[in-house]
Amino acid sequence: MLRVSRLSLAIGTYSLFMKEQKNNPALKGLPVAKRGQATAKLYRELSVTEREELAKRAKAAPSATRKKSVPKTKGKEKVTGGGGKRKASEYTEFVKSNISKYSNLPQRERMTAVAKLWKQQKQMRK
Structure with a gap:
C-alpha cells in the first residue's frame, strides 16, 4: 500500500x-x-x-518539490462516424456466405478452405 x-x-x-x-x-x-x-x-x-x-x-539550496498534475481540460472531442457499425468488407460477406459449406471440417481447416476459395474467385475475376 x-x-x-x-x-x-x-x-x-x-x-x-x-x-x-x-x-x-x-x-x-x-x-x-x-x-x-x-x-x-x-x-x-x-x-x-x-x-x-x-x-x-x-x-x-531550494528543495525539490513534486509537480502537481494539471487537470485535463476537455477540448474538442473528435467526431467519429456516428458510432454505428461499419460496413462489412467483401471478404467478410464471402466468409459468412461460404463457411457453412465446410461445416464438417475443424475451424482452422474450414477457414483455410474458405480463404483458398476466395483466392480462386479473386483470380477468376481478373
Missing part, C-alpha cells in the same frame, strides 16, 4: 557536490562509472571546513 509523505525533498551534501563537479574538466572524458568513482574520491578528500561549507550550501 502506498502512503503519501510530506517530507521535503532536500538535496544532500554529496548530491550538491556531484552537481558542482558536473563541469569539472578533469572528469569530462571519463565514462559514467569512472566519473562516479573519481567524484567520490574527490569528495572524500575534502577538508572538514569545505564539507561544512558544502553542507550549508546544501541546506540553503
